[in-house]
Amino acid sequence: xxxTTQPISMDSYEGQEVNITCxxxxxxxxxxxxxxxxFPSQGPRFIIQGYKTKVTNEVASLFIPADRKSSTLSLPRxxxxxxxxxxxxxxxxxxxxxxTFGTGTRxxxxx
Amino acid sequence: xxxxxxHPSWVICKSGTSVKIECRSLDFQATxxxxxxxxxxxxxxxxxxxxxxSKATYEQGVEKDKFLINHASLTxxxxxxxxxxxxxxxxxxxxxxxxxGTSGGRxxxxxxxxxxxxxx
Numbered sequence: 446x447x448x449t450t451q452p453i454s455m456d457s458y459e460g461q462e463v464n465i466t467c468x469x470x471x472x473x474x475x476x477x478x479x480x481x482x483x484f485p486s487q488g489p490r491f492i493i494q495g496y497k498t499k500v501t502n503e504v505a506s507l508f509i510p511a512d513r514k515s516s517t518l519s520l521p522r523x524x525x526x527x528x529x530x531x532x533x534x535x536x537x538x539x540x541x542x543x544x545t546f547g548t549g550t551r552x553x554x555x556x
Numbered sequence: 557x558x559x560x561x562x563h564p565s566w567v568i569c570k571s572g573t574s575v576k577i578e579c580r581s582l583d584f585q586a587t588x589x590x591x592x593x594x595x596x597x598x599x600x601x602x603x604x605x606x607x608x609x610s611k612a613t614y615e616q617g618v619e620k621d622k623f624l625i626n627h628a629s630l631t632x633x634x635x636x637x638x639x640x641x642x643x644x645x646x647x648x649x650x651x652x653x654x655x656x657g658t659s660g661g662r663x664x665x666x667x668x669x670x671x672x673x674x675x676x
Contacts (some may be wrong), residue, residue: 466612468648479664488562488649489600532599542663544590546600 449533454551464521464548467533470514477518478509481532483549489532493518528554559583560652562668569640569676571618577635577671581651585630586652590665591623594647640675647672 450468450485452535457463469478481489495507495516506519520527530549538544557588559582569575579589586635587608604625612625622644624636633652637644651665 481667486647486670486672488560488670491558491666493665494664514560518637533648536663543602544600544665545602546592548599 448545449535449547451547451550453531453548454553456553456555457527458525458555459524460522462484463523463527465518465520465531465533465552467518468515469533472535473514473537476537478507478513479530479536479548480507480518481504482505483530483532489546492526492531494536523552524556525554525556526554542551558664558666560630561648562671564671565672566672568674568676571641572639574636574638575640575673577637577648577650577673579633579635579668581631581652581654581666584654585639586633586654587630588653589627589633590648590651590653591633591635592651593624593651594670596605596647600649603635611617637673640673642675645673645675654674662667 475519477494478515479494480492483489493502493505495509497509500507507526508517530551532549534544561580563578563581567575589606593603594600596646598627602615603618606625606627608627608630614620622638649667649670651667653663653665655663656672
């Protein structure tokens, strides 16, 4: 399983765009990058998944460079409710995939 | 779509009693469900992988006789903490896996809201 590295914490002001970068140098050819969001005392919530270039949904965008050794989760115009821990994971090429959660990035939005 | 319900959300029990936690996939069938444990300010740790109709696969260090897992149907998995002790107090979270379709992507796990267990 490819290990991921991301900043432990980040602060941002309301209304700004927030970019959280994740490093996954040992990503395999068939691996996908998946991001989850977790609020205190709740289970993680799936945000977005991608393989290469750019993926966008109603919540976030995911940018993946050509070498796929890193990825950036972009949250547009954050609000206080975006304060949470964000986890970057690399998902392999088969079912029953175990997810290895790292420390995640604790994002704090400042009013 | 992709809703996973976990019940109860909070339970307090006396030491030595058993507690059952239910995990249901409400709008999809899940051949595979997972059980995690999370201590305060820490990340999720996988306890076991639950497959419908077969025995669960436990991670190293997790006592299978203490944490009984049953996955009797494609929409329900249960975790029973037997003879609970204060050190079992934690936040338990389940997830259910959706198999990726022909459009690509990888299997995505959808999580329940978690169960906070407090053992007195």
